[in-house]
Amino acid sequence: MSDKNYSFFGAVERSFDKAARFTKWDSGLLNHIRQCNAVLQLRFPIKRDNGEIEVIEAYRVQHSHHKTPCKGGIRFAAEVNQDEVMALAALMTYKCTIVNVPFGGGKGGIKIDPKKYSVGELERITRRYTSELIKKNFIGPGIDVPAPDYGTGEREMSWVLDTYVSMRSGELDAAGCVTGKPITQGGVRGRREATGLGVFYGTREVCNIPDIMSKLSLPLGIENKRVIVQGLGNVGYWAAHFFQLAGAKVIALAEYEGAIFDEKGLDVEAVFQHRKKSGSILNFPGAKHIKHANEALELECDILIPAALENVINEENAPRIKAKIIGEGANGPLTPEADDYFAKKGTIVIPDMYLNAGGVTVSYFEWLKNLSHVRYGRMEKRFTENVHSSILNQIEELTGKKSNAHARELIMRGPDEVDFVYSGLEETMINATHEIMTVWKENPAIPDMRTAAYVVAINKVAIIYAELGIFP
Ligand code: NAD
Numbered sequence: 001m002s003d004k005n006y007s008f009f010g011a012v013e014r015s016f017d018k019a020a021r022f023t024k025w026d027s028g029l030l031n032h033i034r035q036c037n038a039v040l041q042l043r044f045p046i047k048r049d050n051g052e053i054e055v056i057e058a059y060r061v062q063h064s065h066h067k068t069p070c071k072g073g074i075r076f077a078a079e080v081n082q083d084e085v086m087a088l089a090a091l092m093t094y095k096c097t098i099v100n101v102p103f104g105g106g107k108g109g110i111k112i113d114p115k116k117y118s119v120g121e122l123e124r125i126t127r128r129y130t131s132e133l134i135k136k137n138f139i140g141p142g143i144d145v146p147a148p149d150y151g152t153g154e155r156e157m158s159w160v161l162d163t164y165v166s167m168r169s170g171e172l173d174a175a176g177c178v179t180g181k182p183i184t185q186g187g188v189r190g191r192r193e194a195t196g197l198g199v200f201y202g203t204r205e206v207c208n209i210p211d212i213m214s215k216l217s218l219p220l221g222i223e224n225k226r227v228i229v230q231g232l233g234n235v236g237y238w239a240a241h242f243f244q245l246a247g248a249k250v251i252a253l254a255e256y257e258g259a260i261f262d263e264k265g266l267d268v269e270a271v272f273q274h275r276k277k278s279g280s281i282l283n284f285p286g287a288k289h290i291k292h293a294n295e296a297l298e299l300e301c302d303i304l305i306p307a308a309l310e311n312v313i314n315e316e317n318a319p320r321i322k323a324k325i326i327g328e329g330a331n332g333p334l335t336p337e338a339d340d341y342f343a344k345k346g347t348i349v350i351p352d353m354y355l356n357a358g359g360v361t362v363s364y365f366e367w368l369k370n371l372s373h374v375r376y377g378r379m380e381k382r383f384t385e386n387v388h389s390s391i392l393n394q395i396e397e398l399t400g401k402k403s404n405a406h407a408r409e410l411i412m413r414g415p416d417e418v419d420f421v422y423s424g425l426e427e428t429m430i431n432a433t434h435e436i437m438t439v440w441k442e443n444p445a446i447p448d449m450r451t452a453a454y455v456v457a458i459n460k461v462a463i464i465y466a467e468l469g470i471f472p
Contacts, residue, residue, distance in 0.1 A: 008087035011336060014385035016090075019454030021164045022446055025462045033461050036086050037104075038062040042132050056110060058129050060138050060146075063089035065118045066464045069142055071360060072095060073154070073180075074147025076122075087150075089329070090214035090443075091353055092360070094163040099432045101355040101364040105142050108133075114151045116465035126156050130163040133412030135469060139164065141176030141371065147363050148180040156182045158426070176370035188366040190357075190377070190421035196238020196307075196329070197422065198358020201429035203303060203327045204246065209437060216324040218302060218350065223247035227299040228323070230254040231308025232281065234327045235356065235449075239305055240268040252296045253281060256308075258289035259296035297321060306333035311387035313453055321347070328352035343448040351450035354432055355455075361428050365421055375419040 013034055020030050042058040062070040066175055072092040075085075085107050093105030110129055114122060130212065140147065148157060153263060160178045168174055175186035183189060204222045206212060213220050219345075225248045229240040232255050240250050247263035256399035257280050260266065266287060275281045282289055290296045297304060297313065298320040306312050307329030313321060315337035327350040328334065334342070342349050359438075369376060389412055396402055403411070416421075440452035440460075 001210040005041055007083045008170070009083045009090065010088045011342060012090045014336065015450065015454055016458070019446075019451045020458060022451070022455050023442055023458050023462065025458070025466075027320075027460055029465060030458070032465070033064070033066075033323060033458060034090070036061050036063045036089060037065045037401075038138075039296070040133075040136055040138050041082065042129070042290065044128050044132055056112065056125055058108070058110040058132070059085040059117070060133055060144070060222075061085045061089035061106060062144060063107075064093040064140070064461065065104050066093075067096075067102045067104050067228045067406060068144075069103055070144040071101070071103035071147070071179075072106035072108065074108035074149045074152050074160075074264065075109065075149040076110050076112055076114040078113040079109065080111040080229050084362065085109040088331075092116075092213050093461065094454060095353045095360060096358045097451055097457040098354045098436070099361050099428050101361055101428075103145070103360075103364070106146070107149075107182075110147055121157055122156070126152075126159040127163045130168075131167060133191065133257055134167050138419070139177055140168075141173040141262060141367070145176065145363075145367060146178050154180060154182045154187065158185055161185055169224075171218045179366040186370050188362060188369050188421060189416070189418040191362045191366060192234070193238040193241075193402065194362035194421070194425060195235045195356050196240075197242055197287045198361065198425055198429055199235065199239040199243035199305060199307070199327055199329045199343045199355050200246070201358070201426050202324065202350060202355045204289040205244075205304070205327065205430050205433040206327075206348065207303075209433075211441075212348060212437075215346065218324060222435030224249060225303055226251045226304065227303045228252040228254070228296055228299060229305045229307055229329075230297060230308070230312065231330065232275060233308065236305065236307030237268070237272055237333050239307055239327075239329055244268045246404050252290065253300060254290070254293045254296035254301055255281040256293060258282045259290040259293045260284050261290055261296065261299065274316055279432045303327060305329045309333065311335050315341065318342065324348065325350065325356050331356065334376055339448065339450065341408075351448075353450070354436060354453045357432070358425055361425055376420040379433075381414035381416065385412055388412045388414070420445070423441050 016034050040060045043055050045053050045055055049053055089105045089107035096103045104376045138144050157180045159176050165174045181187040206220050227243045227248045227250050229236045235406040244250050249269055252261040269286050274284050300322050303325045304323035306325045310332035313334050314335040318338040325348045331352050435456050436452045439455050440446050446452050
């Protein structure tokens with residue numbers, strides 16, 4: 001298996017086909033599911049600050065309309081091309097399906113290196129792109145809902161929203177046309193840490209499955225597990241933070257400038273602050289340096305979380321990786337060759353399509369918040385606190401014992417928005433884990449968890465078409 005001449009979309013199709021063999025669906029239906037339903041190619045002009053006109057290349061792909069709206073980020077990168085946007089849109093369909101988020105997959109891309117443009121130029125590009133999407137009916141709370149991706153964030157999502165609102169004046173649900181917005185513009189609390197938190201919940205759930213842990217000769221649970229994280233960015237930092245909070249030992253952290261190691265466990269927040277201050281992860285007090293950052297991936301550990309880049313684990317270094325569990329925080333950190341290697345070796349690879357779905361899950365919560373026009377917790381927080389208070393008072397009166405101030409505060413507390421978001425995400429990741437594991441257990445010929453995840457996704461999309469009667 002060393003034909004590497006497949007495109008990114010080709011690689012997704014390849015994984016799809018590998019899994020489709022384990023489903024019962026007709027080849028015509030499977031072929032329909034794989035294809036992108038709509039591909040929008042755009043070329044539009046913008047005026048640079050120096051007065052020159054530049055033609056911008058951009059895309060929006062809606063991979064699947066089995067559920068609407070479509071959902072997926074907008075990427076600003078010099079490498080953007082149609083094949084990549086199609087592949088990412090397809091992965092979004094499967095990702096949303098796996099975590100039971102009722103969207104079809106979508107993705108957008110603008111072929112620019114954002115570092116080479118001023119803020120004013122980026123704003124003009126984002127606004128023009130949005131107005132092109134509006135003209136083509138490729139954006140809207142019930143049509144297609146973008147979000148941040150590489151090179152974009154809350155700022156760009158604000159521009160998308162403002163452009164949409166100004167062109168669709170009076171549309172009641174307009175705030176739901178994009179997610180990943182700042183809280184002041186309809187964003188949801190907990191969105192920023194959502195992907196890293198989802199990585200933690202998903203990995204923890206796998207570590208709670210007795211069969212898997214006994215096959216790996218590891219004790220159940222997350223406590224004291226030795227974890228290595230590559231990338232201290234949005235996904236890696238939050239994942240490492242939540243692992244440490246749950247009692248795991250983050251023994252190594254790798255960044256592009258190098259890696260550090262401490263068998264006793266690193267203080268993630270202290271490392272993060274040290275890097276912020278000094279500009280480097282290196283020279284953290286008490287930690288050992290690892291000469292080449294990538295060597296950190298090869299250290300003895302229980303859980304390895306690559307959360308930086310794609311293709312960092314490939315056929316060259318896979319044989320040196322000692323982790324028993326690899327949790328794909330990043331998109332595509334393993335090449336198909338590495339994947340095949342670990343499937344044979346028995347290493348559990350928790351696939352990106354499922355493990356890093358926390359972002360889109362919480363985007364779904366943001367979209368629901370926008371459609372309901374009310375902050376989570378606003379209606380019930382005070383009521384819940386009053387009920388809890390009455391119950392506690394009754395218990396204290398009947399038993400004649402007073403609870404201490406800390407316990408009282410814990411019991412009394414009504415939920416805030418962030419509590420709903422965290423618990424909704426936790427429930428989502430736990431359910432998704434068990435859906436994937438059940439399919440894998442029922443069909444032991446399935447080689448790995450990624451293929452099992454694809455089987456779950458294909459079945460859920462196919463059943464919708466089958467029930468619609470489109471395919472007998
Ligand atoms: P980010 O830019 O915040 O963080 C990436 C980090 O990796 C940076 O700190 C960077 O310095 C570091 N890095 C770069 N090269 C490295 C190297 N060679 N070795 C070690 N570290 C290196 O990006 P992010 O949002 O955390 O995304 C990381 C990955 O997760 C990407 O693959 C992205 O597609 C995926 N992802 C992100 C989200 C999200 O919500 N942010 C959701 C799903 C998937």
